[in-house]
Amino acid sequence: MTDAPQFEGSYTVAVTPFTDDASAVDTDRLKAFLDWQLETGVLGIIMLGTTGEFITLSREERRTVVETTVQHIDGRIPVLIGTMNASTAIAVEQSVEAAEAGADGLMILPPYYYTPTDDEIYRYYEAITDAVSVPIMLYNNPVTSNVDMSAALVARLAKAFPNVSYIKESSQSIPRVGEVLELAGDDIVVYAGEQLVDSYALGARGYVNxxxxxxxxxxxxxxxxxxxxxxxxARHIDSLIHTFDAIIAEGHPTYGHQCYSKELARRAGYPVGPVRAPLTTFAQLGAEGEEKIERILKVTAEIDDYAVQIGL
Structure with a gap:
């Protein structure tokens, strides 16, 4: 592991705030959203991940999000940026731009769509680590990327490249946390992508959610x-999260966390605009969305009340 900034704790993988018609990034909304994160004790922020709809942003919009976030956070908490791409050259360019803008770290999926081999994945990360020195968080999410990086591959990458020092493990296999740590040891820190309590018991030291x-x-x-x-x-909160997760997961999977995250942020007083096509907007859900959001809000209100009760 490098001597660069050390990351630990629960990090928000954030939405990208848009204008009401989703035609542009709304920097005023982004700054207000970031202030809310800071006020509520969030320990780190990750922009342009899956929840941030990274695929839908232009290169200039990416720069706007990165520069606005880094400048507004101003070193108060770590800022990580998703810089993945199916093209190695573009992933390298985006990684260099984020690092030069002042990002504390990068979160990077393997090249998606192509279903690459382990050696192709290795060369992809090799090219990125040749170009940047900031810490890199591998992002293993086979549900969206169609690539499941094995524990052996993760250990290979962590041992070969000193700044590959973290992983967001979202394979939906909780035992994988222990497998990665057994093979990679001190060369990597595991961040849970789901089921934090069980992952923590196996050695995870962070949570990207x-x-x-x-x-x-x-x-x-x-x-x-x-x-x-x-x-x-912690397990009580986790169980309540699973309750509303199940509500979100009902129906068509493409209007999952992005759509509901944005609507729930708006209901909490922080409007962040709609999702971009092809994702289904909350307004397009109609009565189904309204029925679900009311069920979800009952659970999130219970979570908020409990957080106050136990002194969070």
Missing amino acids: PYGNYIPRASAGMYRLLSEGRVDE
């Missing part, structure tokens, strides 16, 4: 609870 977009105090506090040995309290 979309829930900070609408319940930031509770989502940020979960890791703190675990680090203080308050496992039952």
Whole structure:
């Protein structure tokens, strides 16, 4: 692992705030959203991940998001930027731009769509690490990328490239956390992409989650609870998250966390605009969306009340 900034705790993988017609990035909304994250104790922010609709942004819009976030956060918490692309050359360009803009780290999926071999994935990260020295968080999310990086491959990358020092593990296989740590050892820190409590028990030391977009105090506090040995309290919040996760997952999968994260942020007082096509907007859901959001809000209100009750 490098001597660069050390990341630990619960990080929000953030939405990208747009104008009401989704035609442009709304920097005023972005700054207000970031202030909310800071006020509620979020320990790190990740922009341009899956929840941030990174595929839909132009190169100039990416620059706007990165520069606005880095300048507004101003070193108060770590800022990581998603710089993945199916093209190695573009991933390298985006990584260099983010690092030069002042990002503290990068979160990078393997090249998607092509279903690359392990050697192709290795060369992709090799090209990126040749170009930047900031810490890199691998992002293993086979549901969206169609690539499942094995524990052996993760260990190979971590041992070969000193700044490949983190992974967001979202394979939906909780035992994978332990497998990665067994093979990679101190060369990598695992961030859970889901089921934080069980992942923490296996050695995860962080949490990358979309829930900070609408319940930031509770989502940020979960890791703190675990680090203080308050496992039952953390598990109670986790179980409530699973309850509304199941509601979000009902129906067509493409209007999942992005759509509901944005609507729930708006209901919390932080409008961030709609999602961009081809994702289904909340307005397009009609009565179905309204029925679901009311069910979700009952659970998030319970989570917020509990967070206050236990002193988060």
